[in-house]
Amino acid sequence: MRVLFYGRLSDTIGRELQIEAPGGCSIEQLRERLIAAHPEAEQPLRSRRTRACVGDELVHDTYILRAADTVEFLPPVSGG
Amino acid sequence: MSIVACVVEQRLDPQRELGELVGLAAGDGAVVSFVGICRPQSIAGGAVHELVLEHHPVLTIRSLEEIAIKAAERFDVSHVRVSHRCGEVAAGEPIVFAGAASGHRRAAFEAANYLMDRLRTEAVFWKHETGAAGSAWIEPTETDYADRDRWG
Numbered sequence: 001m002r003v004l005f006y007g008r009l010s011d012t013i014g015r016e017l018q019i020e021a022p023g024g025c026s027i028e029q030l031r032e033r034l035i036a037a038h039p040e041a042e043q044p045l046r047s048r049r050t051r052a053c054v055g056d057e058l059v060h061d062t063y064i065l066r067a068a069d070t071v072e073f074l075p076p077v078s079g080g
Numbered sequence: 081m082s083i084v085a086c087v088v089e090q091r092l093d094p095q096r097e098l099g100e101l102v103g104l105a106a107g108d109g110a111v112v113s114f115v116g117i118c119r120p121q122s123i124a125g126g127a128v129h130e131l132v133l134e135h136h137p138v139l140t141i142r143s144l145e146e147i148a149i150k151a152a153e154r155f156d157v158s159h160v161r162v163s164h165r166c167g168e169v170a171a172g173e174p175i176v177f178a179g180a181a182s183g184h185r186r187a188a189f190e191a192a193n194y195l196m197d198r199l200r201t202e203a204v205f206w207k208h209e210t211g212a213a214g215s216a217w218i219e220p221t222e223t224d225y226a227d228r229d230r231w232g
Contacts, residue, residue, distance in 0.1 A: 007206030008217040056138040076219040079203025080116050080176050
């Protein structure tokens, strides 16, 4: 599964990870796996303001992933 | 009615943006615009050399369009324009232009205010500030979120 990171998450984890994740895993479970592997990113990964995105659509933490999905994690955004 | 939202990769020209809006608003009575500029100082007071605005290839323009459309629906305005920089912005350079035209001033003021409150917390950008004290990611403050929430 391809996982992309933006903003401060890309500093701590990197822009992109390829991880072995079976289909049927939820976004919430993926967050926990990422926190276990990258504890330095726990705060932004746990933040309710860090949104997950699949197929250019924001998804809830209950969203069930397929093995071929690309997941993007978006820390808090700010324009202006 | 016109709604314009765009992500600008090169230097933003506020005068040109305002000129376009005023040109469209010939039949209206008011144009209100806001220009956000990259501050030369961080919140902590250190010198800022540059701001980098990271963006998403799809979600960023979609967020600008959605905010501009909602402003046009919510207020009695005839034209809405949002142009937002991405990439490297030097201190002192413009970051964003947000403007609205309407028959009377009140709606244009409110629409511009609404645009900026939503852009601060919902426009899909990630700001990275580089200055004398190093570099830091800049995220919305609780005040920014409260400003956004007052619109419901």
